[in-house]
Every structure is written in structure tokens, then in C-alpha cells.
Amino acid sequence: MRITSVECHVLLVPDVKEDAASSAQDDFIVEVHTDEGITGIGESDLNPWIARACLEAPSTHNMGLSLREMLVGEDPLDPPKVWEKLYVGSAMNGRRGAVINTMGAIDIALWDICGKAAGKPIYELLGGAARDSIVPYASLQPDASGFDAYRAAIVDWAARAREEYGFRAAKLELTFDGPYAHRGMHEPDSRVVEVAEAVRRRVGPEMTLMVDVQYAWSDAERAIRTARGLKDVDIFFLETPLWTDDLDGYARLHEAGLGVRIAAGEWLSTRHEFVDLMDRGKIDVAQPDIGRVGGLTEARRVAQQAAERGLVVVPHAWKTGLSIAAAAHFAAATAQCAFIEFVPRALTESALRRELTVDELEMLDGRLSLPTRPGLGAEIDRAALQRFRVSAP
Secondary structure (H helix, E strand, O other): OOEEEEEEEEEEOOOOOOOOOOHHHEEEEEEEEEOOOOEEEEEEOOOHHHHHHHHHOOOOOOOOOOHHHHHOOOOOOOHHHHHHHHHHHOOOOOOOOHHHHHHHHHHHHHHHHHHHHHOOEHHHHOOOOOOOEEOEEEEEOOOOOOHHHHHHHHHHHHHHHHHOOOOOEEEEEOOOOOOOOHHHOOOOOHHHHHHHHHHHHHHOOOOEEEEEOOOOOOOHHHHHHHHHHHHHHOEEEEEOOOOOOOHHHHHHHHHOOOOOOEEEOOOOOOHHHHHHHHHOOOOOEEOOEOOOOOOHHHHHHHHHHHHHOOOEEOOEOOOOHHHHHHHHHHHHOOOOEOOEEEOOHHHOOOHHHHHOEEOOOOEEOOEEEOOOOOEOOOEEOHHHHHHHEEOOO
């Protein structure tokens, strides 16, 4: 089998809110076509205009080759081999960041082809099932203006996630300060604990809660003070309290003995960055985003690194059903993967999330059954693709 062409799509919701810290408003989709009529679909979470340039930019020399040109003619049934070719061929412009993120969408599409060609779900090609079901957590970020409205909305959403949809776990986006604060909020750090406590009172002790503050704190001491306040709320992890590159700050959190797991890694690309975060930053939970880190091929390598260090893995997946499906296959084959992120259709304001994909996994009693369809399993609604597709900025 050979790759004959690579097609990409830039998708945007019609009412993009530039002041919202939510990448569920846009999407980058890759379709890899083959000479045997099998097409693979992949997705990555980055600015889709940048991703399109990374894919389509022509070659200029042998250290900056075109991803698209390198792909055509390759065997899609060997994703690790293709990954290495793209990584080496794009090294001067890539190695980290947007080029690797774009490769992630391609790699997911290749694994989709592999599964479809074999008539098997992808996780069976990744070593088989490490569990018989997957526990998703509802990722909750209401679009509300003002602290009081946000607090009321997230308490309500968490209750609905538990009582109406059966979720056993939820992550609360509580970003009340810093560069990505909700709608420009600048609230004292104590508000994070206040809202987490309100949610805990509403949902009770049985539901697992996580808290994400989206890089809100400029130094470790602020993070330490708030994390200590969260200990009594009983959260599974505190996500991205510090800037990604503040490895010494993350190590300081570890040394403080907070009694709260620290999670990070959603923005990292390749296993090489994760080695630094695990060994120097001393995090407790590694969070590779399957698309951003370079696809399933590289996410598996990150998982192996985490296993060698006795760390938990919880993949980031703030996108559509395609990324959720990729995370589900990853979790199915990864023993130390505790949860996957799940943005429920009913608890999102993103039309892209609600409408783009069909054949998504169904949740029963707070768990997702392992995927059964060949390949990725989720498919694109073609009518929705056309509604959201844009050709020029």
C-alpha cells in the first residue's frame, strides 16, 4: 500500500471568541489517501492556519523538507518508520512545536489506515487491551462572564455530569488569574479553593475531581499556597499550575510535599521534552496530547517513559470525537493510563465538538467500552465538515 495524497481542512466555528481560552473553536483535520482506497483521518490541536502551512510548505533543502512531499509514496502501514522520516526531514524547522503537532494529525491518520486495513481497532495493533473499559472525566469550562456566574455554572455542570450523564470524574477549569484567565477575570487565588469546595459539596465524596488553572501562577510559592488549600477537597491532580518551561518551579512543588498530584505536559511535543518534565520537573501525572505530542507513535514512547518512572498518564484531549477516539485507543493499550479527558457534547458550547463527528464511543455507568470498529472508529460528518471548513483567513 502507498500514500497517494494528503488533504487537510481548516475548520472554525462562525462566532470565534478571541478572548476565550478554548481551542474547541477551531480544528485541523488531515486525510491521508492510499492507492487501495483506504483513507485515514487525523486531528491535532493547534492553530489550523499554522498547521496547514507546516503540511503544505514546499521543500527548500534536505533539512527542511515538506511534510506532504515526504509522505506521498510512503507505506502507511509502518507509522513509526514514516514518523522518523518526517522528524528527520523537517528537523531544521521542526523537532518541537507546530511541525510536530502537524505530524501528530498525520500519525493518527496512518494508524487509522492500519486499523482499517487489518479490520481491527487501533489498540489491538498497539499491543492489545490493558483493561476492559476506560474511565473518562468530564472536562468542564463554561463560557460565563464574571466570577459569580462562572462559579454557579461550573457547580451546575459538575452536578449534571454526575447525575444526568453518569460521569465518575470531572475536571474543573478554574483559571481566575494569569494569561488565560476566564474572560479577563483577576480574582484572588483563594477563589480556586472556594469553587473547588463548592463543587465537592454539590457532587459529594464519591466523584473524582481534578483542577486545571491553566498556567495561572508566576511562581511556585503561589502554587504551593493554593495547592495546600486544595488538599482537603481531595482532588486527583492539579494541572499546569506553572508555566511549561519552569522545570525548577515544578521540582519545588514536588519537594514541598503538597499531598496533591501535579499534572502537566499538554503542550509538549516529543518524548524528549517529557523526559525533562518527568526527571527535572518531577511531575506526578504526564499529560501528552495525542496530536500535539506527535501522534500515537510518540505518545506510546511517552507512556513507556512514564511507566519506567512509576508515573500516571492521563492524556489531554480538548477537541472533537477524533481526538477522544485516539485517546481511548491509547488508554486501552496503556496500563498506567488512569483516565481520558472527555468533552461531553451536551456540556460544551462548541458547535464543532457537538457536530463534527459521528460513531463516537458511548458511555455506560461512567465508563467507555473499548472501541470495536476498525481503525480509529470515529468518522467525520461530511455535511458538518463543509459547514465549518474555511479556505482563507
